[in-house]
Amino acid sequence: MSYVLQETGENLSKYEETFLLKSVEKRLIATGVKSKKDYLSLLGTNRDECLALKDSLLICYSDFFRNPITFAIMERHILPSLFSLKQREHQKEIRIWSAASASGQEAYSLAILCEELIATSNIPLTYRIFATDIDPAQVSKASEGVFSTNMVGNISLKRLNTYFKKQGDNYVISTLIKNRVIFSQFDLLSNEAYCPPSSIFGEFDIVFCSNLLFYYKPKHRLSIVEKITKCISAETYLVTGEAERETLSGYGFREVIPYSAIFQMNKKGKFVDI
Ligand SMILES: C[S@@+](CC[C@H](N)C(=O)[O-])C[C@H]1O[C@@H](n2cnc3c(N)ncnc32)[C@H](O)[C@@H]1O
Structure with missing residues (x-):
């Protein structure tokens, strides 16, 4: 090798x-x-x-609303409570990082949920989604926002009609959603920056780091999680893939709702259980 x-x-x-x-x-x-x-x-x-x-070795499969349990809990519990908290604290923006965004489905799904919540809650908040991936080809594909019919199978007809435009055999994400997502290349294992330079200072409310940890050896999984903890707070939600839940439990995070794959750092501090 x-x-x-x-x-x-x-x-x-x-x-x-x-x-x-x-x-x-x-x-x-x-x-x-x-x-x-x-x-x-x-x-x-x-x-x-x-x-x-x-x-x-760079497996780039993704899907809209990929883990249905995670996305249902995001939609019904996490995002509404985060929006209310921000409103109470007179803050104006929700910041989300999709840290291995592949062709963009995860980031666009989150943007759709935020748009719907803003429309129904009347909370005057804005949101920004920073979507990064190590693979420049994926970043460029994601930025185009063009998906084949097979790729949108998980999206309800109502959402397809609202947030996509049919173009031949493909579906193109609406400009409204596209403008909310900032795509860039970023290696979670590099020592260069602790958070994506596109986000300037990090401070994310939600970070998705899903379906990539299990490809790496424990030492490297830990480096990725350590990097992410540098730009989050104890309140930030960190989300993994369904099959990676045990990794985060082992690194001193607690799952906020069982089987949700949505975690927060243990209050006592980082990595207490290692
Ligand atoms: C299987 S996809 C997961 C996509 C999405 N998060 C999901 O759950 O549907 C894994 C992605 O991780 C990216 N990736 C792998 N190693 C990475 C690293 N060190 N830094 C950033 N992205 C990485 C790959 O390029 C690929 O697009």
């Missing part, structure tokens, strides 16, 4: 072993190579295959 580091600069040792192994097996099928030993030899002589393996 050192060939991949040499050829692409990507250190594969940060990835979970079972995930890495499965990805190599997929590449064996794609290339028609018979054994792992032969595949290692191929990596040693073929830079394109090193790049293909590296790219195959």
